[in-house]
Amino acid sequence: MSHPAPGRIVGRFLTSTVAVAALLSGVVGIANAVPHEVAQFAAGTEGLDPALAAAYTLAEQQAHAEGVELSITSGYRSHEQQEWLWQDGLATYGSPDEARRWVLPPAESTHVSGRAIDVGPQYGAAWLEANGNRWGLCRPFDNEYWHFELQTSPGGVCPPRLPDASFR
Incomplete structure (x- = not known):
């Protein structure tokens, strides 16, 4: 199945249940905007914030359409x-x-709140770093090529990276 170029998916993006939910919960701030009947989230998104799950699912679909392997490792x-x-x-x-440079205690970890993902393989993570802002996904730390969070609105600019998690 062929997929349109990124700039041409806007209409489909705005009509997609998952994408609309991502926009509502991620940009407008409406909690739990993803309907329960949505069953098309990518593998590994269980327990994630619905906006992150939706954004990652769309990114993964595009990566796969471009022949790039991408999956959630954590x-x-x-x-x-x-x-x-x-x-x-x-x-x-x-x-x-x-230790805080690489892992945070539970009370501070964005993984515990469902607001972070680790992805692989490395070339897939590189693809997500280059393209993730299209869905609001950004790499927050210099030392963790695999770690991504929602940090901007879809199509926005990712904030400057921090050296590592201890700088939060």
Whole structure:
């Protein structure tokens, strides 16, 4: 199936249930704007903020249409999962300050609130970094090529990246 060029998908974008929900919840701020009957979210979006799930789904569809492999390697994490990662980071890096460069405690992690995704493979992440702003997706940290969050409105400019998560 062929897909139109990015600039020509606006009409379809605005009529898509998922896309409208993404616009409503991501731009206007209406919580839970995605209808429960939407079953077309990409794999790995369970537990994510509906706007992030919708934006990523659209981005993944476009990546695949362009022949780029892209998938979520980590999305929503429970408090317990993030605590385990935090404790592992402390053991691995030896101090909270050094661990915070790579992993945050549960109370601070955007994965726990469903507002972050990690993607792969690396070339897919590079594609998302170059194109993700079309759906509001941005890479917030210099040291994590795989980490993305909704940080702008669709088509907007991503904010400057931070060196790492400890700068939040």
